Amino acid sequence: MNISETQAGSITIVAITGTLDASTTKELLKSPAISNPAQSVVMDLEHLDFLDSSGLGALIGTLRKKRERSAETLISCMNDRVRRVFEITNAHRIFHIFDDTAAAVDYATQLTARI
Amino acid sequence: MNISETQAGSITIVAITGTLDASTTKELLKSPAISNPAQSVVMDLEHLDFLDSSGLGALIGTLRKKRERSAETLISCMNDRVRRVFEITNAHRIFHIFDDTAAAVDYATQLTARI
Amino acid sequence: MNRIITLTLPGELIFARFASETAAKAALLLINSCDGGADDWKFTHAFELAVSEAFTNTVSYAQKPASPQPVTIDFIFEKQCLTVTIRDTNPPFSIETPAPDIESYPERGYGLLLMRTVMDTVTCARENGTNIISMSKQLNP
Amino acid sequence: MNRIITLTLPGELIFARFASETAAKAALLLINSCDGGADDWKFTHAFELAVSEAFTNTVSYAQKPASPQPVTIDFIFEKQCLTVTIRDTNPPFSIETPAPDIESYPERGYGLLLMRTVMDTVTCARENGTNIISMSKQLNP
Ligand SMILES: Nc1ncnc2c1ncn2[C@@H]1O[C@H](COP(=O)(O)OP(=O)(O)O)[C@@H](O)[C@H]1O
Numbered sequence: 001m002n003i004s005e006t007q008a009g010s011i012t013i014v015a016i017t018g019t020l021d022a023s024t025t026k027e028l029l030k031s032p033a034i035s036n037p038a039q040s041v042v043m044d045l046e047h048l049d050f051l052d053s054s055g056l057g058a059l060i061g062t063l064r065k066k067r068e069r070s071a072e073t074l075i076s077c078m079n080d081r082v083r084r085v086f087e088i089t090n091a092h093r094i095f096h097i098f099d100d101t102a103a104a105v106d107y108a109t110q111l112t113a114r115i
Numbered sequence: 116m117n118i119s120e121t122q123a124g125s126i127t128i129v130a131i132t133g134t135l136d137a138s139t140t141k142e143l144l145k146s147p148a149i150s151n152p153a154q155s156v157v158m159d160l161e162h163l164d165f166l167d168s169s170g171l172g173a174l175i176g177t178l179r180k181k182r183e184r185s186a187e188t189l190i191s192c193m194n195d196r197v198r199r200v201f202e203i204t205n206a207h208r209i210f211h212i213f214d215d216t217a218a219a220v221d222y223a224t225q226l227t228a229r230i
Numbered sequence: 231m232n233r234i235i236t237l238t239l240p241g242e243l244i245f246a247r248f249a250s251e252t253a254a255k256a257a258l259l260l261i262n263s264c265d266g267g268a269d270d271w272k273f274t275h276a277f278e279l280a281v282s283e284a285f286t287n288t289v290s291y292a293q294k295p296a297s298p299q300p301v302t303i304d305f306i307f308e309k310q311c312l313t314v315t316i317r318d319t320n321p322p323f324s325i326e327t328p329a330p331d332i333e334s335y336p337e338r339g340y341g342l343l344l345m346r347t348v349m350d351t352v353t354c355a356r357e358n359g360t361n362i363i364s365m366s367k368q369l370n371p
Numbered sequence: 372m373n374r375i376i377t378l379t380l381p382g383e384l385i386f387a388r389f390a391s392e393t394a395a396k397a398a399l400l401l402i403n404s405c406d407g408g409a410d411d412w413k414f415t416h417a418f419e420l421a422v423s424e425a426f427t428n429t430v431s432y433a434q435k436p437a438s439p440q441p442v443t444i445d446f447i448f449e450k451q452c453l454t455v456t457i458r459d460t461n462p463p464f465s466i467e468t469p470a471p472d473i474e475s476y477p478e479r480g481y482g483l484l485l486m487r488t489v490m491d492t493v494t495c496a497r498e499n500g501t502n503i504i505s506m507s508k509q510l511n512p
């Protein structure tokens with residue numbers, strides 16, 4: 001797994017490449033924008049090849065911790081395999097999911113400006 | 116492995132995709148342009164991911180049978196992994212090897228016209 | 231004759247991806263061995279995901295994580311059906327766990343739900359202190 | 372602790388690619404486990420090629436091809452070194468075969484040459500009727 005963080009105004013785009021499973025979630029949780037609960041993020045999953053329940057758990061934990069601090073965790077560009085994991089677990093109901101990273105950033109910017 | 120044959124004048128371009136090893140050489144040897152010893156071919160290896168000694172043996176056998184009938188077997192676009200097999204075995208000394216399929220077809224056309 | 235591929239890995243999470251990628255490859259082999267079988271990504275992904283979950287559980291709930299035991303995974307090929315079995319000596323457990331309530335943001339408990347959903351059948355037998363987890367799926371049900 | 376991955380496959384040529392791809396994946400795992408190890412394609416390819424050759428030989432020179440025996444491949448990880456071993460009960464053979472003379476267009480006899488060239492060491496021991504082929508390579512020699 002590889003993580004890259006890019007700032008887009010007040011939002012951090014966190015792009016994850018490769019695999020998010022039990023062997024890589026710890027690394028994700030240590031990355032600066034994820035570990036800071038007040039930072040709103042768009043998780044760009046375009047290059048996430050594989051997600052399992054351990055990886056999903058890390059995303060849900062991130063969402064919860066950030067919501068407690070009124071920060072957002074949006075998802076963009078997931079492939080069909082990753083989407084399948086969200087749908088089976090119903091996680092697609094608690095995340096805002098976008099097909100386009102720029103649209104997700106716009107939406108997150110509006111949401112956080114409103115507060 | 117997948118094989119596609121395309122006619123370019125008197126020459127057949129044989130494009131091989133995937134793996135050429137002991138489990139796939141038989142299929143290659145059955146393809147029309149390969150099994151006809153009088154047909155000159157350019158083997159386009161751009162999408163050949165993996166070649167081992169069984170696959171190389173099939174290419175060398177093809178070269179020999181075609182030479183006996185004054186037909187050519189030229190190679191184009193091999194990747195570094197495939198090239199390594201040719202170099203270790205010295206097979207690069209007996210094949211004409213091109214970086215470009217069109218150039219290989221031109222050369223083969225000239226060679227076969229000369230006869 | 232049924233064909234079997236057996237993979238034995240160290241019982242450590244860093245090998246989870248090796249297990250899941252091998253499972254995907256086994257599924258692809260079954261697809262390719264069935265004439266004209268389209269590359270059914272859901273079939274391949276089912277094995278990749280289910281084996282990732284099962285391997286992770288086997289390692290995570292092992293009783294002596296200090297000295298991890300090897301984990302053996304069998305892939306059994308039968309016509310249009312692929313079965314994966316994983317054995318462990320962990321405490322017994324039920325595979326009929328309820329689906330977690332997503333509205334309370336639980337971080338765990340999705341593994342067996344995913345396994346049951348993507349596979350046709352998932353069973354866990356307990357024999358002589360061993361859990362035998364078995365997961366099957368038909369290519370064209 | 373040395374880590375070992377063991378793969379057992381049916382002794383049939385259709386499984387050759389499964390063996391070679393698994394070998395490439397094992398090599399990549401070693402590269403990734405060595406901090407900052409670049410993706411050295413020659414290292415990965417060496418294992419992919421050598422295992423393809425060794426597996427094919429083990430299957431091709433088996434004495435009872437009518438009922439193929441399973442083939443077991445061990446991948447042994449030690450620091451910067453990966454060792455692959457394959458065992459078979461084939462007739463004994465010498466790995467010191469001369470390189471074929473390419474000018475006479477031989478179609479066979481390149482397998483051991485390739486194995487010896489891409490690996491650091493290749494040995495074949497004979498024990499109790501079993502050939503134990505062992506091939507090692509250091510990541511950064
Ligand atoms: N291989 C196993 N060995 C022991 N217990 C297991 C095993 N697999 C699952 N379990 C038990 O079943 C529970 C549910 O598993 P699962 O649905 O994968 O969710 P999670 O592992 O995230 O809790 C686990 O918390 C564990 O108690």
Ligand SMILES: Nc1ncnc2c1ncn2[C@@H]1O[C@H](COP(=O)(O)OP(=O)(O)O)[C@@H](O)[C@H]1O
Pocket residue numbers: 168424425428429430432433459461462463464465468478479480481482483484502
């Ligand atoms: N695993 C094996 N079991 C029995 N004989 C073998 C084995 N590997 C190699 N040999 C012998 O060594 C010879 C050379 O092998 P190799 O260099 O791979 O070329 P090829 O297999 O194309 O003949 C083979 O022809 C065979 O006689």
